[in-house]
Amino acid sequence: MKPPPFDYVRPGSLGEAVRLLAADEDAKALAGGQSLLPMMNFRLARPSVLVDIGRLPELTELRRDDGVLVIGAGVRQRAAETSPLVRQVCPLLGQALRHVGHHQIRSRGTIGGSLAHADPAAELCAAACALDAEIVVTGTDGRRTVAAAELFVAPYQTSLAADEILTEVRLPIRDARHGFAEIARRAGDFAIAGVAAALEFDGGTVTRARLAGLGIGGTVRRLPEAEEVLRGRALDGDAIGAAARAAADSATPPDDLHADPETRRAALRAAAQRALEQVAHD
Structure with missing residues (x-):
């Protein structure tokens, strides 16, 4: 099947992306597209415009910040799966990622995209809950943080507002x-x-x-x-x-x-x- 008609915009900054989402309640953020595009093909999602955030440099960091592993929402799943830093300080994330779809899907899919999709069978969502992840989101009112356990509210629904973008995942590093x-x-x-x-x-x-x-x-x-x-x-x-x-x-x-x-x-x-x-x- 083919998706219904939609417009496509590639913003140059995170701020521009937030403004585009705020301007149209039917707009959707597009990162890797491995979840959203199949839903569009089956007409389960009908966004008026796709706001492509997949190449925003603000969303691609993967670093250790004191006692926290910080992962930008745009980091590809395969990059996190093979990261020596992830393997060292948060091996559960790598274990979970190996079960996500296939190699090709993980090479395009993003960490933030999977969490924002909120599939009840998503490995990354379960790992985030078990690791007490903090999810950073950005909207027109600025940044806020939500616990992973409070992010998922229903099948394919999160507590994010329509103008908010999931921008960062913060995983506390513990001796576990x-x-x-x-x-x-x-x-x-x-x-x-x-x-x-x-x-x-x-x-x-x-x-x-x-x-x-x-x-x-x-x-x-x-x-x-x-x-x-x-x-x-x-x-x-x-x-x-x-x-x-x-x-x-x-x-x-x-x-x-x-x-x-x-x-x-x-x-x-x-x-x-x-x-x-x-x-x-x-």
Whole structure:
């Protein structure tokens, strides 16, 4: 299929891009286009104008700033996946990115574009929640910061205003161990369910646990029931099994053409088990 007619503008600065979005409520920001353009082809999105922010230099930084990993929204997913800095200070991000679509998609898709798309099965959204990411957005009223867990409000909907652009992702650098697993019919398919995990330890005892599930509801979300099971325990087989069961029992997944609720709960339990086993062997 072909998209409906639209205009195309390539602004020269972030400020100009914000003004263009503010001037037309039906305008959409275009970064890598790996999510938006297919939706336009299926007539699920009908923007009047595409504001191409994919080449704005303000959005391409990838750096360490004291205790924070700062990633510009326009950084390509493949660049983050292969970055030595990401591998060193935030390996969970690289683990999650390896499951995003295929190599060609990650070479065009951007970090900010995936988060702003807010797909309930998006690996990057789950990783952002598990890592307590702060999302910086810029609009006509200036910059503001929103927690990743508060960004995703419904399937393909975020808390961003129409004139706001997601410009930066800030990931706190912590001494944590990570794991990521998902269950999909084929590599590159949308996940039936998945889990991103970030755990901190004092000796062999879990002191802080952050787990986020994907593909199990209207949005990516944290799994507090599983987190509570893990806190204050050694990460042994009993703890991992109990946390995986808690994650599955707490989920209320949808019944759709991809899987029924029981299948998704079983997939979530398996994904949680695998992700936590990765942490245990990290």
